[in-house]
Amino acid sequence: MTARLAAPSPSPAGRGRDPCAALGEAKLRLPPAQALLARKAWEGEGKVFPRNLALTLPLCGPLPLPPGAGEGAAPWRRAALALCPLALSACQGIQSALDPAGHQSGRIAGLWWLFLAVLAAIYALVLVLLLIAAFRSRRRRSLPPGPAFRPEEPTERRLTRGLTAWAVGTAAIVLTLTGFSYAVDRDILALGHRAELTIEVTAKQWWWQVKYDDPVPNRSFETANEIRLPVGVPVRVVLKSQDVIHSFWVPNLHGKTDLIPGRVNETVIVADREGRYRGQCAEFCGFQHANMALDVVAMPREQFDAWRESQLAPASAPSDDRSREGQRVFLTSACVMCHTVRGTTAASRVGPDLTHVAARPSLAAGTLPYSKGNLAGWIADPQRIKPGSQMPVVDLSADQLQSVLAYLDGLK
Numbered sequence: 001m002t003a004r005l006a007a008p009s010p011s012p013a014g015r016g017r018d019p020c021a022a023l024g025e026a027k028l029r030l031p032p033a034q035a036l037l038a039r040k041a042w043e044g045e046g047k048v049f050p051r052n053l054a055l056t057l058p059l060c061g062p063l064p065l066p067p068g069a070g071e072g073a074a075p076w077r078r079a080a081l082a083l084c085p086l087a088l089s090a091c092q093g094i095q096s097a098l099d100p101a102g103h104q105s106g107r108i109a110g111l112w113w114l115f116l117a118v119l120a121a122i123y124a125l126v127l128v129l130l131l132i133a134a135f136r137s138r139r140r141r142s143l144p145p146g147p148a149f150r151p152e153e154p155t156e157r158r159l160t161r162g163l164t165a166w167a168v169g170t171a172a173i174v175l176t177l178t179g180f181s182y183a184v185d186r187d188i189l190a191l192g193h194r195a196e197l198t199i200e201v202t203a204k205q206w207w208w209q210v211k212y213d214d215p216v217p218n219r220s221f222e223t224a225n226e227i228r229l230p231v232g233v234p235v236r237v238v239l240k241s242q243d244v245i246h247s248f249w250v251p252n253l254h255g256k257t258d259l260i261p262g263r264v265n266e267t268v269i270v271a272d273r274e275g276r277y278r279g280q281c282a283e284f285c286g287f288q289h290a291n292m293a294l295d296v297v298a299m300p301r302e303q304f305d306a307w308r309e310s311q312l313a314p315a316s317a318p319s320d321d322r323s324r325e326g327q328r329v330f331l332t333s334a335c336v337m338c339h340t341v342r343g344t345t346a347a348s349r350v351g352p353d354l355t356h357v358a359a360r361p362s363l364a365a366g367t368l369p370y371s372k373g374n375l376a377g378w379i380a381d382p383q384r385i386k387p388g389s390q391m392p393v394v395d396l397s398a399d400q401l402q403s404v405l406a407y408l409d410g411l412k
């Protein structure tokens with residue numbers, strides 16, 4: 001879309017008439033970024049946005065876009081948009097390596113600041129020396145032409161000494177930083193010996209299967225896209241992948257570790273303060289890589305134990321006719337081929353375990369916050385919300401969808 005859709009100034013002949021009337025409508029296809037903003041605005045008003053992004057709009061009058069979106073935006077607005085990433089990379093928040101909430105991330109952040117300070121100082125020094133050199137050579141050039149350049153002994157000696165000092169200094173700094181980095185690495189790994197809890201995380205395109213292991217087999221359970229931790233307890237995280245290489249990263253808690261098909265990796269995390277954090281797959285893994293997030297909740301030990309008990313329980317039985325019908329639809333349609341609901345005959349592992357899906361903070365790996373409305377949107381058309389995801393559209397009538405919703409929303 002290149003034309004700016006603004007009301008044309010009415011011609012003298014048309015004065016008094018609606019200037020838009022004669023212009024009719026046009027079919028437009030919005031560029032994806034703009035379509036995203038437009039979709040938010042439309043859906044905010046409860047309108048359905050066309051899936052192929054083709055809109056039929058009056059050629060005149062206000063666009064259904066929020067202010068500032070698209071080509072019509074003033075240059076300063078575009079500049080402000082371009083600066084947004086700076087604000088996003090703030091030093092605080094639920095997904096920031098500079099806002100450490102655990103031992104490892106604290107050490108990593110310390111190391112990061114140390115590197116930043118040392119390297120920034122060196123960079124500044126190099127710039128200053130460069131400026132001095134440039135300034136000096138300008139003065140030199142104004143000297144009268146002399147005999148061919150002949151090295152002068154004292155200058156040569158001074159330069160050689162300077163260069164040696166520079167090389168030794170560089171090596172010393174690199175070695176020192178390497179030493180710090182090694183020490184931090186050792187320190188982070190040492191925590192593994194104190195791990196009291198083991199979680200197995202398996203990455204799949206594009207969601208996380210999370211298994212809480214227990215020496216007593218029937219005390220193990222599975223959930224998805226969500227990790228809960230007791231505060232202050234080191235947790236061993238065993239990392240696997242089912243398909244391609246992914247990377248496990250909860251910036252507030254620890255550094256990145258890859259999940260590689262056919263290989264088992266391990267990392268240890270510990271949360272020192274209560275809170276909610278956000279993990280994100282940190283290795284490009286396909287179409288929906290960006291929508292492969294993870295909720296991490298650090299809670300006091302008693303609360304964690306209570307949560308664990310609640311997760312161990314099988315799914316709650318449907319309590320009314322609507323949800324009983326929903327369970328019947330769920331267990332007799334395609335859903336059962338891919339999902340597990342413990343306590344029922346649904347026991348497939350293609351998609352997330354839904355035993356307690358309604359107790360999770362988000363849906364589809366952090367793509368949508370959990371709500372009954374979002375659940376409806378997801379089941380009705382997962383491909384619109386997460387195109388390419390491994391969940392197909394299952395043909396349900398409106399009534400069946402309502403029943404399935406009532407059932408799943410009761411799985412707390």
Ligand code: HEC
Nearest residue numbers: 206207224334335338350351352363364365389390391394
């Ligand atoms: C072919 C396999 C398949 C079928 C059939 C299927 N799903 Fe899924 N489902 C998935 C996969 C895979 C995901 C994870 C998608 C993602 O996040 O990328 C998923 C995600 C979900 C989620 C979100 C879970 C969460 O914690 O994020 C819900 C709810 C869900 N499915 C319900 C259903 C219902 C209800 C049906 C039947 C109408 C159904 N699914 C049919 C594979 C399937």
Ligand SMILES: [Cu+2]
Nearest residue numbers: 246281285292
């Ligand atoms: Cu991934």
